[in-house]
Amino acid sequence: MIDLVDADRLRDLTLELVSVESPTGDTAEVARLFARRLEQIGMDVEVLDEAFPATPIVIGRLRGGSAGPTVVLDGHLDTVPIPHAPPTVEGGVVYGRGTADMKGPLACAVETARVVKERGQFPGELVVLATGLHESPGGRGEDLAWLLREHGFEADAVVVCELGGDTFVAAHMGLATMEITVSRPGQATHELKTAAGSPHPITAAGRVIEAFAARSEELAKQQHPLVGSETYFLGEVHGGDFYNRFPTECRLVGTRRWAPGNDYAAVDAELRTLLAGVAEETGCAIELDLRLVRECYEIDPSHPLSTALRGAYEDVTGEELPVAGVKIVADAAFFHGDCGIPAVYHGPIGNGAHGDVESVPVAELVRATKVYLRTLERLWA
Known part of the structure; x- marks a missing residue:
């Protein structure tokens, strides 16, 4: 033929x-x-x-x-x-x-x-x-x-x-896109007129980034024979609107990839546990929009x-x-x-x-x- x-x-x-x-x-x-x-x-x-x-x-x-x-x-x-x-x-x-x-x-x-x-x-x-x-x-x-x-x-x-x-x-690998919104209550205020101890969304977002980096180091030690290690990746960070205003929100956008043997449900559960720890530590609210692309x-x-x-x-x-x-x-x-x-x-x-x-x-x-x-x-x- x-x-x-x-x-x-x-x-x-x-x-x-x-x-x-x-x-x-x-x-x-x-x-x-x-x-x-x-x-x-x-x-x-x-x-x-x-x-x-x-x-x-x-x-x-x-x-x-x-x-x-x-x-x-x-x-x-x-x-x-x-x-x-x-x-x-x-x-x-x-x-x-x-x-x-x-x-x-x-x-x-x-x-x-x-x-x-x-x-x-x-x-x-x-x-x-x-x-x-x-x-x-x-x-x-x-x-x-x-x-x-x-x-x-x-x-x-x-x-x-x-x-x-x-x-x-x-x-x-499997792939999901993630959008993470870190926020605090109230309105944006001048940095000098914000109550002491107010949760800082950009600082909290930094904690999320640090947590992802630490988890990525752990994942790098676990190599699938064909696809390598799983990853967290952030490609966008958006926070604040003026240099001396105390922001109310910071947004992170990226991807999570996982290897055969893992699945979307487990990835979702792990990520929510990680973010809950950062929210408790920083006093900010953290919302996750995780969307499956492919298993x-x-x-x-x-x-x-x-x-x-x-x-x-x-x-x-x-x-x-x-x-x-x-x-x-x-x-x-x-x-x-x-x-x-x-x-x-x-x-x-x-x-x-x-x-x-x-x-x-x-x-x-x-x-x-x-x-x-x-x-x-x-x-x-």
Whole structure:
């Protein structure tokens, strides 16, 4: 089957998809374009837009002629809302926002389905799934979570078409964003007219920062073999409004990442206990807004889906796919962790995701498509 992969089709569809702007929360136009392209290759297509009208879910199905597994090629059509130069193709590379993350990979999924359709009979079902609420903080996978938990979507195996172009991603961290508000009662006053002993929100916020640093040192001693140590990170500190006014509030914004073996509930409980201690020590009120982005993820490299993908990569490239872990988060956590559907990652290797210049080589689109096809052949065998 891999000899049927068409590099020109991959290039052209990637360019067409990235030519439609689709920041997180506004993907309806590109979703309907994607649905039309799935229909044109002979897939049965659903566009689910009742729950998320601005970000429809697109599901394309290709049914085989006999019983077998339902295998999903999954991706997201939304992009980060960062301006980019107009899409173009130069020297066998497609440039534009979303080429690597991840409209190029979804073009690979479409080309995979086209080749499977042309091949003819196969056991089971091939599904191409595209969502639009992936990139945080604008989206946290709400549409995918709804599809799996409420709509009743089912499958036997999933390949999430990103990450791991030259490694087998066997684990990634969980991630939550945190916003911490440290406050005291009353109004802001001149520093010399504030009652002695008044709780100072900026000083209390400093205690929170110190507590995070101490906890981070402890976490650094506990290394997960694939993803390393868990982290607390603060990227924003906001407090006060004038140099000699005693403030009423200070706000900290950051992230908390955790390794497989831990989970969001435990992270939440730990963080609230830590903040309660600082509040008692300083006399300030401390409120926490902790929001889950994705849970952590881990799969056995010897799982049948893992070995099918790793074997397919070796079939296509002649090289082994080494096992690795990453700290970033993605959507296999929803399938594998939440719903018990085995899921792995693999995609074309692009450049500049979330950066000023984003691109993907056409040769990588071809390679990834061939890996998907060989993975399907191994699963069907």
